[in-house]
Amino acid sequence: MNVLLASSEVHPFSKTGGLADMVSALGKALARAGHEARVVTPLYRGIRERFPQMRRVDWHFDLPLGDRHVQGALWSLEMEKGLTVYFIEQPGFFDRASLYHEHNISYADNAGRFIFLSKCTAHLARYLPWRPDVVHVHDWQTALVPALLLQQQRAEEWGNPPPTCLTIHNLAYQGIFPPGAFALTNLPLEFFTLEGAEFYGHLNCLKAGIEFADGLTTVSPRYAREITTEEFGHGLDGLLRRRQKQLLGILNGVDYDEWNPAHDPFLARPYSVTRLAGKAVCKLALQQEVGLPEGRGVPLFGTISRLADQKGVDIQLAALEEMLNTQMQFVLLGSGSSAYERGYTALARRFPSQVAARVKYDEGLAHRIEAACDFYIMPSRFEPSGLNQMYSLRYGAIPIVRATGGLDDSVIDFTEDTTRANGIKFYEYSARALAKAIRKALVLYQQPGLLRQFQRRAMKTLFHWEQTVQEYLKAYELARDFRTRSLLS
Ligand code: ADP
Ligand code: GLC
DSSP, X not given: OEEEEEOSOOTTXXXXXXXXXXXXXXXXXXXXXXXXXXXXXXXXXXXXXXOTTOEEEEEEEEEEETTEEEEEEEEEEEEETTEEEEEEEOHHHHOSSSSSEETTEEOTTHHHHHHHHHHHHHHHHHHOSSOOSXXXXXXXXXXXXXXXXXXXXXXXXXXXXXXXXXXXXXXXXXOEEOGGGGGGGTOOGGXXXXXXXXXXXXXXXXXXXXXXXXXXXXXXXXXXXXXXXXXXXXXXXXXXHHTGGGEEEOXXXXXXXXXXXXXXXXXXXXXXXXXXXXXXXXXXXXXXXXXXXXXXXXXXXXXEEEXXXXXXXXXXHHHHHXXXXXXXXXXXXXXXXXXXXXXXXXXXXXXXXXXXXXXXXXXXXXXXXXXXXXXXXXXXXOOSSOSHHHHHHHTTOEEEEESSHXXXXXXXXXXTOTTTOOBEEEOSSSHHHHHHHHHHHHHHHTOHHHHHHHHHHHHTOOOBHHHHHHHHHHHHHHHHHHHHHHHHO
């Protein structure tokens, strides 16, 4: 099967969160299952220098964007057999210091930037000599592609465009812009209605995707159920209920080429479930790296996160405040909202021998924290899938998670199954409930035999993409069936 993927970020080229990891792993998994995947993504600043082997494709975009035309060039890089990445070069839009914002302020022309990316994707879907069997787009940045393809079919007499599939990685980000931004799509006004891209008078890119994609998926079964409720629906639950038959929840897999403590170039010492000694070395090395007192006996907790409301930062700060009177250490790596950044740095200043906060983005440090920690805290308010808890399982850092979305689907608590327990869950969204879960972790830490059992089970909990990719292939079939039925009706 030929699959054209589109995403605003793809690891290892660009990344702000799990979206980049997921799209890159999905592309790889499709290729390794014998399919051909091609991924469309922007050529952001610095990518060409880091990947000099990429090649310029003889292709030129000259696409309408409202009342002007925007030009672009195309680069490509074959990652492995069956997986090619296409980069859209448009320096005015993508040669910038950051992907979406600077100093917490979104770029003013984000609508134009990602409508352009969507148009390039639709253009490639139609004109590449390589014909995709399905076009699979991700999140709001490329969610207008299904509408653009539909318009090409209707008005420009493109007989039979491929079916489309939209994956919602996070319903909290919808790409909502003032109504004037709709003109940039050059779509007829009939797309800007209640049953289309319009949302309380504004352009809503994700909503357009949910309306017009043939197939819909999100990144865990529980989140697929949650987003059809008012509590988690961010205003789109009614629409999602209407399209529930086309909506599948597919839990993300993990790219174990990247996340495996036995072969991780970022670690001081490799280790595995049968040879755990290296984990203690990694712990001492991290304590030294972040300036915490070195000691094997003190329980070390960690978090790596975008510092956004979604991630439960408020209850985490309050719970830590309460728990730091016990013997424990905590290390944070993250960036985002400046109030949250300040919250952690203040905590680190007040408890210098117990808390280290690194406010930055640092891939290597993320790996070293997973490897060093005894426990990994992820108290999200909501979490579509979450990848860090899966990485922490693999690295034997027992996850402490709130039972929501993909966290609930990937971690097993002692109270759910004593023989398979690999982590600690709490339910209520409160500092008190999180503090109680941390207390449970401290009790577990005092029982080395039991702790080791948890750790072993955690490290053996695997989320292989080989299985996940089969579910995506089913989603593509479902999208194709839906398309055929709607053409016939
Ligand atoms: P989300 O996509 O909502 O941010 P996920 O758990 O799915 O959450 O994925 C987050 C990804 O981003 C992980 O690969 C994580 O290691 C990485 N990450 C988040 N913050 C940082 C950071 N400050 N430095 C390095 N990696 C980070
Ligand atoms: C989003 C979600 C996260 C998920 C990731 C990849 O950023 O917040 O839960 O793991 O996408 O699907």
